[in-house]
Amino acid sequence: ELKVEQNPLFLSMQEGKNYTIYCNYSTTSDRLYWYRQDPGKSLESLFVLLSNGAVKQEGRLMASLDTKARLSTLHITAAVHDLSATYFCAVAETGANSKLTFGKGITLSVRP
Amino acid sequence: NAGVTQTPKFQVLKTGQSMTLQCAQDMNHEYMSWYRQDPGMGLRLIHYSVGAGITDQGEVPNGYNVSRSTTEDFPLRLLSAAPSQTSVYFCASSYSLGRNSPLHFGNGTRLTVT
Numbered sequence: 001e002l003k004v005e006q007n008p009l010f011l012s013m014q015e016g017k018n019y020t021i022y023c024n025y026s027t028t029s030d031r032l033y034w035y036r037q038d039p040g041k042s043l044e045s046l047f048v049l050l051s052n053g054a055v056k057q058e059g060r061l062m063a064s065l066d067t068k069a070r071l072s073t074l075h076i077t078a079a080v081h082d083l084s085a086t087y088f089c090a091v092a093e094t095g096a097n098s099k100l101t102f103g104k105g106i107t108l109s110v111r112p
Numbered sequence: 113n114a115g116v117t118q119t120p121k122f123q124v125l126k127t128g129q130s131m132t133l134q135c136a137q138d139m140n141h142e143y144m145s146w147y148r149q150d151p152g153m154g155l156r157l158i159h160y161s162v163g164a165g166i167t168d169q170g171e172v173p174n175g176y177n178v179s180r181s182t183t184e185d186f187p188l189r190l191l192s193a194a195p196s197q198t199s200v201y202f203c204a205s206s207y208s209l210g211r212n213s214p215l216h217f218g219n220g221t222r223l224t225v226t
Contacts (some may be wrong), residue, residue, distance in 0.1 A: 004154075033214055037145040042202065043155075045214035068139065086155065090215075099170065102147075 006103035013079040022071040023089035118218035125193040133188040135203030144186040148199040
């Protein structure tokens with residue numbers, strides 16, 4: 001059974017500083033997704049990572065994937081208040097019809 | 113383009129009542145799914161469908177039924193509501209379960225069972 005762990009579950013960030021959050025998974029996977037959820041809202045797709053060493057960047061967020069370590073990182077550069085949200089990673093086991101398993105999410109709060 | 117539309121947005125049920133949560137997408141997506149979100153639990157897959165006429169169970173299917181008679185619609189039926197089904201329900205769709213197909217989520221239905 002695929003297990004997806006995110007840590008930390010809550011992170012208080014100071015504006016302007018850099019942070020990294022992590023997503024670990026337990027079995028072989030060929031794709032990993034990052035989603036963002038604002039309080040009381042739906043989930044929005046941020047990144048799709050499909051291969052070992054894949055790196056995607058959007059604004060102050062950069063996601064990377066190490067399939068050998070079964071680890072994805074989401075790096076935040078110079079945190080700003082607008083990045084306050086809950087971030088989920090979702091992983092599918094290798095195979096065309098494998099379902100996604102979500103982590104429990106990491107809630108980021110950016111303080112002045 | 114409406115995307116994924118869920119109705120209702122809010123619902124209160126009494127224990128034992130039944131209801132259907134509606135989900136429709138206008139993106140011609142083959143894959144549709146239902147998740148429930150509970151505090152501290154992330155999202156858990158209830159049922160999913162890879163195309164019209166095909167459905168399968170996810171991680172937490174008990175107490176729920178689905179059908180997929182058209183590509184566009186994927187309703188979720190609660191047969192006899194229980195307080196444990198109090199949750200936020202999300203419908204999500206994608207072109208396929210394939211590699212470069214992120215899920216598109218609806219806005220959710222907040223269900224309370226008393």
